Amino acid sequence: MQLSRIERDLEVQQIGLEVCRIEDVLKTAVSLCSESIREKGIDVNLSCDTDLSGRFDATLLEQAAVNLLDNAIKYSPEKSALYVEAIRVDHEIRICFRDQGMGIAKKHLPRLFERFYRVDKARSRKLGGTGLGLAIVKHIAQAHGGSITVESELEKGSTFTLHLPV
Secondary structure, three states, X not given: OOHHHHHHHHHOXXXXXXXXXXXXXXXXXXXXOHHHHHHHOOEEEEEEOOOOEEEEOHHHHHHHHHHHHHHXXXXXXXXXXXXXXXXXXXXXXEEEEEEOOOOOXXXXXXXXXXXXXXXXXXXXXXXXXXXXXXXXXXXXXXXXXXXXXXXXXXXXXXXXXXXXXX
């Protein structure tokens, strides 16, 4: 999914909102990442109420979830665990992606969602990617009237949380 298309659709408010179950979106995203999950021996733990739903663009949410899962897988050690939890808190759905990876230094957190920003350029070249994944996630969240936040601790891992109003 191209960032420019998401930005254009956001400007003209053309995202396709429909009632969708969050569990279905997350299961599809995990399925789309299944090869890299299997290759690294990652244990994905998905926790989501089956009736958790809202009016969202399911394709865009899947893209955001795939981008967040892909990053978590790339930066996690082999045979580690990845936790995906979706809950409703007041008037929003929070979808948390928590890994046991290397973590991100606090100095990088404010710029993490900028286009082309990379924490470690050498490691990024080795692992691939364009530096657009988190910028795309941010735009998808904003297109839904939401946001994305991150908490991270070096050597312990990171938690990325999508906040989506319902």
